[in-house]
Amino acid sequence: xxxxxxxxxxxxxxxxxxxxxxxxxxxxxxxSYGGQYGVxxxxxxxxxxxxxxxxxxxxxxxxxxxxxxxxxxxxxxxxIAEPERVTVDDLPFWVAGIINSEVAEQAALALFSHxxxxxxxxxxxxxSTNVLPCYAAMLAAARNExxxxxxxxxxLFRIVRNFxxxxxxxxxxxxxxxxxxxxxxxxxxxxxxxxxxxxxxAYVRDEMSWxxxxx
Numbered sequence: 001x002x003x004x005x006x007x008x009x010x011x012x013x014x015x016x017x018x019x020x021x022x023x024x025x026x027x028x029x030x031x032s033y034g035g036q037y038g039v040x041x042x043x044x045x046x047x048x049x050x051x052x053x054x055x056x057x058x059x060x061x062x063x064x065x066x067x068x069x070x071x072x073x074x075x076x077x078x079x080i081a082e083p084e085r086v087t088v089d090d091l092p093f094w095v096a097g098i099i100n101s102e103v104a105e106q107a108a109l110a111l112f113s114h115x116x117x118x119x120x121x122x123x124x125x126x127x128s129t130n131v132l133p134c135y136a137a138m139l140a141a142a143r144n145e146x147x148x149x150x151x152x153x154x155x156l157f158r159i160v161r162n163f164x165x166x167x168x169x170x171x172x173x174x175x176x177x178x179x180x181x182x183x184x185x186x187x188x189x190x191x192x193x194x195x196x197x198x199x200x201x202a203y204v205r206d207e208m209s210w211x212x213x214x215x
Contacts, residue, residue, distance in 0.1 A: 007064040011073065014051065014065075018072040021047050037099070038069035045106065048072050052079035059085040066097050075106050083114035091121055095133050101168060104136035112140030119151040126155035131168050134159045138172030142179035149180050153191050164198035173200070174207045181215045188212070 022041035055061075058080055065077030074097055086094070094111075098104050112121065122141045125133040138156065141147040156173050163169035181188040192208050195201040 004064075007061055010061060011065060011068070014055070014076060015070070015073060017051055018043050018048065018076070037071040037074070040071040043072050045075065045102070048075045049079055049110070052076040055080050057082045063093070066094075071102075074103060075110075078103075078107050078110040081111050083111055084116070086111065086115040086117065088117050088120045088124075091117075091124060095125065095128075098132045098136055101132065101135065104132045104168075105139060108136045108139035108143070112136060113143035115140075115144070116146055118144040118146050119148050122147070122155045123151055126158045126162075129162075131159075131163050131166050134163070135168040135172040138176040142175040147179070149184050149187060152176055152180055153187070157191065157195065160195050160198070160200050160204065164196075164200050166200055167203065170200045170203035170207070173204050174211070177204070177208055178211055178215070181212060185212065185215060 019041055021043045052075075055076075059082040062077040062081035065073045065080065068074060068077075094107065098107060112118065115121065118137075118141055122137045125137040128134055138159065141152055141155075156176055159169050160173055177188050177191065188208070189212065192205055195204060
């Protein structure tokens, strides 16, 4: 396990690489994601991924990066983390860093879609009053091979009910339903019909009406 001095040195080296890719215009355009970072260099997400992929997986270093209030370091930490090391007890740490929709999406793609505790994550975060963890969990569950359809249905129903007029809730729900429909199309159709009427549910129904035809 590396000490803080070693992690700091490695972090500064990575940051120097990332700063060479900085884009101030892009950083300004990212305000639409929501919550802001202390520092944002506007580096493209795929570039951050490339830089992070050159670093061997190291969970302690990943957590160190994720705690920094720097956009590029937080996202890099998600790609460097070890999914098999994420447990239910670790969820409060990871959810604390999901400050906007970009982090939610990157966390789902890079890390949460590979964790074994996805069902516990989805169930627990579906009770949140903050849509961002719900969004991240649904996107991750849509990609995770360990996702249980019953857990997915129950959590999704709760999220759509709790966020009756929220586009992120709708988008996450659609992603998860499309994934589950591959193995349980009829169950998905019944779930859609059971959703309480709301703008979020209407969005889900509209999207799924044509998506189911392609599955």
